[in-house]
Amino acid sequence: MPQTLKACAPPSYPMAPRMIPVTRFIRESQDVFTFDLAAEHATPFTPGQFNMLYAFGVGEIPISISGDSEAPERLTHTIRAVGPVSAALGKLQAGDQVGLRGPFGVGWPVEEAKGFDVLLIAGGIGLAPLRPVIYWLLRHRAAYGRVGVLYGARTPDDLIFRSEVEEWRRTPDFQLRVAVERAGPEWTGDVGYVTPLLSKLRFDATEAVAMICGPEVMIRATALALEDAGLADSRIFVSMERNMKCAIGHCGHCQFGPLFICKDGPVHRYGRVRSLLSYREL
Amino acid sequence: MAAQVDGAMAIVTVEGLEALLQAIQARGYRAVGPTLENQAIVYDDIESINDLPRGWTDEQDGGRYRLMRRSDDALFGYSVGPQSWKKFLHAPKLRLWTAERHGENTTVTPEASPNDRLAFIGVRACEIRAIEIQDRVLISDLYVDPHYQALRARALIVAVNCGQAGGVCFCASMQAGPRVKQGFDIALTELLDGGEHVFLVEAGSEEGHALLAPIPHRAASDDEIEAAAAVIERTASSMGREMRSDDLNELLMSNLEHPRWDEVATRCLTCANCTLVCPTCFCTSVEDVSDLAGERAERWRRWDSCFTMDFSYIHGGSVRASAKSRYRQWMTHKLATWIDQFGSSGCVGCGRCIAWCPVGIDITEEVRAIRGCDAAAEEPQ
Amino acid sequence: MKDIADLLRHHPFAEGLDEDTLSLIAGCAKNVVLQPGDYLHREGAAADSFYLVRHGAVALETFVPGRGSFTFLTVKSGEILGADWLIPPYRSSFDARAIELTRAIAFDGKCLRGKCEADPRVGYEMMKRFIPPLVKRLQSARMQALGMYDAANA
Structure with missing residues (x-):
């Protein structure tokens, strides 16, 4: 059963942001940062949903919510500075305001996965x-079977949420299991690509749900590896990224x-999406 | 007596039509309709039927649009031009909101919804279908575009049954015309052959009925009703183009690697003309502007096109970098995935994309080319 | 004490291997224990061994002057280590250093090559076991070379 946002009525004017103050700013790595927004302005969200964040006068980008859906006192986003808007958001300080629209979209199947082993595979x-x-899994641990998380990153310096x-x-x-692509001698964890680490996790492939988030190349490789391990393609979930301007299905940019x-x-x-993923430039 | 009682048809003269247009304006509508401008028939404000392109027609083909004189005084004796009514309902450029900074706080003020009452004069069947398709996209889902909705809810549609098919028309193939069947307030059929220049009129709504009531008219004879039907029948049977449309979703989506996409990409200039003239293309982008002091910012929405590189940009590059992929996106969306998304084709067979393509790429020909080499789907004889 | 064939029998590499072949190749093998920091082989040195890691972890490294050593792959329990012994001139391409207490079965490369050469059936059995992990590593190495994590955004 896909999850959709039903918790609140759609805002009357879905294109105008609400301005919300930043309450905490954390630098995760050289180019990644996290900030919390004051929660009294926030609306409930489900894991995997995203908001459109607006930097005053610069522009707006879609950013997944990286915080706890059951601790709404903090509305948290984690962003990599790659373009003008994300760079502008990276210069914010506590007290500055950010424009927010959302939450939007269909998130991860945390309800559907109840009773199953859960595998999360993240890249970058x-x-x-x-x-x-x-x-969510930590709060509702008893509702799930075995849990395995694989996290791949470029180098140990690029890891986020380290503590x-x-x-x-x-x-x-x-x-x-955390795997980096290259590391200095101080790194004692895995070095290599993230996908082969699947063989190190204990799970029952016939009773497992997998959720993958990372670059599309990694999504394709990991989904195939999960199928090879015995998961049905209906129990594998992937998060996709495309250009977005409106987040409400009106602007046409994010079509796949x-x-x-x-x-x-x-x-x-x-x-x-598996057959769609096989076409270039779709 | 009312112009139309219980669905009966009535006849009004050219003078009667002028009276109708005046009545529409007297009722507070801003009338817009076809006018001659820059050697094309475009939609603009009209005050009188004298503003209509009386006695003009057009000749259209792939990459070709020419105005020509008619041998009569027909007011609607041409097919559709480069514009569609979407330029009024779904504005090419629109400010969405204004933000102002006051010290630490910023306030965002949404742009007020327009309260214009637009009367569209001379809307063709394919264009009504196009408006219905944009209704589905912009005001029929979870989220509603308030600007479109405000204009759409108040708009009056005076439709015209096409008296002739243009060289690039294929509305009959898309079941979008040429007969106006629904979605109008008033529908006209221009009758020129009976020695008298008159219009068969029909009300399609309470508003249309109320507007027609005081207009001088007479009841339509059976002959006149038959003549009007014959006009539409003649138009339907003389379409300039044809395109089998019942299997396009399967045909195109099972041929995403067809060599024809490479071939069409050698001709396509990715100029985006087809998307701008298309009456259903709805894609937009947003632009943020701010003043030099950094105290005021605005967001503008403008039409965008899947033919631009920026359209699919995600940091690092465009998802659809090649012309092939962009043409394929446009055509497969229009004819195939639109059906998955919105329950109907995104094409109404108006032919604008054919006429206004600078190199004359013909969507009906591209479909035929893909069908021709697709062993699974032979064109029926 | 378990003999070498016994240790071999419990490594995934030998899964499904018939007893005759197992005893045959066990003749080329010995049990080794490596302390953290011990090198299994060094870049440029003769590649005369092939390892089955039983427990522990080994880092494959290269050294960049001024920047120190870089690990590009870790090999852990149940995996194989060493490919250079297969192809002339049998020279190690990288450093391999134990990063934990590591127990492994070490094969004499020349001995193993000889047995494969003498009996192509044994050679084919070995090839079927070497190639899958090597191809998987090649695939992973390509993904790593592309640096694709950079292409992801939230």
Whole structure:
């Protein structure tokens, strides 16, 4: 059963942002930062949904919510500075205002996955949209089978949420492997690509749900590896990224074949997108 | 007596039509309709039927649009030009909101919805279908475009059954025309052959009925009703183009790697003309502007096109960098994935994309080319 | 004490291998224990061994002057280590350093090559076991070379 936002009525004017103050700014790595927004202005969200964030006078970009959907006192976003808007957002300080529209989109199937083993595979900043799922799983641990998280990043310096990752690693009954592509001698974890680490996780492929977030190349490779391991394509979920201007299915930019990434996604069942992913430049 | 009682047809003269146009304006509508400008028939404000392109027609083909004189005084004796009514309902450029900074706080003020009452004079069947298609996209889902909705809800549609088919028309193939069947307040059929220049009129709404009531008219004879039907029948059977449309979703989506996409890409200039003239293309982008002091900012929405590089840009590059992929996106969206998304084709067979393509790419020919080489789907004889 | 064939039998590399072949190749193998920091082989040195890691972790590294050593792959329990012994001139391309206490089965490369050469059936059995992990590593190395994590955004 896909999850959709039903918690609140759509805002009357879906294109105008609300201006919300930043309450906390954290630098995660050289080019990644996290900030919290004052929650009294926030609306409920489900893990995997995104907001459109506006930097005054510069522009607006879609950013997945990286915080806890059940602790709405903080509305958290984690962003990599790659363009003018994300760079402008990266210069904000506590007290500055950010424009926000949302939440939008269909998130991760945390309800559907109840009773199943859950595998989360994140690449790079793809861990941010999956962090709400990790919070959810930790809060509702008994409702799920075995849990495994794989997280791949470029180098140890590029890892985000480092102290939390260490907490999760120490959590009983919570398998976590972190792989970097290259590391200095101080790194004692895995070095290599993230996908082969699947073989290190214990799970029952016939009773498992997988959620993948990362670059599209990684999504394709990981989904195939999961299928090879025995997961049905209907139990694999992937988060897609495309250009977005409106987030409400009106601007046309985020189309991917018949899908609008903004309203049909960003999280899609792999079985729905696997053939589309096989075409270049779709 | 009213112009139309219980669905009966009435006849009004050219003078009667002028009276109708005056009545529409007297009722507070801003009338817009076809006018001659820059050697094309475009939609603009009209005050009188004298502003209509009386006695003009057009000749259209792939990459070709020419105005010509008619041998009569027909007011609607041409097919559709480069513009469509979307320029009024779904503005090419629109400010969405204004933000102002006051110290630490910023206030965002949404642009007020327009309260114009527009009367569209001379709307063709394919164009009504196009408006219905944009209604589906912009005001029929979870989120509603308030600007479109405000204009659409108040708009009056005076439709015209086409008296002739243009060289690039294929509305009959798309079941979008030429007969106006629904979605109008008033529908006209121009009758020129009976020795008298008159219009068969029909009301399609309460508003249309109220407007027609005081207009001088007489009841339509069976012959006149038959003559009007014959006009539409003649138009339907003389379409300039044809395109089998019942299987396009499967045909195109199973041929995403067809060599024809490479071939059409050698001709396509990715100029975006087809998307701008298309009456259903709805894509937009947004632009942020701010003053030099950094105290005031605005967001503007403008028409965009899937033919631009920027359209699919995600940091690092465009998803659809090649001309092939952009043409394929446009055509497969229009004819195939639109059906998945909105329950109907995005094409109404108006032919604008054919006439206004600078190199004359013909969507009906591209479909035929793909169908021709697709062993699974032979064109029926 | 378990003999070498016994240790071999419990490594995934030998899964499904018939007893005759197992005993045959066990003749080329010995049990090794490496302390953290011990090198299994060094870049440019003769590649005369092939390892099955039983427990522990080994880093494959290269050294960049002024920047130190870089690890590009870690090899862990149940995996194989070493490919250079297969192809002339049998020279190690990288450093391999134990980063944990590591127990492994070490094969004499020349001995193993000889047995494969003498009996192509044994050679084919070995090839079927070497090639899959090597191809998987090649695939991963390509993904790493593309640096694709940079292409992801939230």
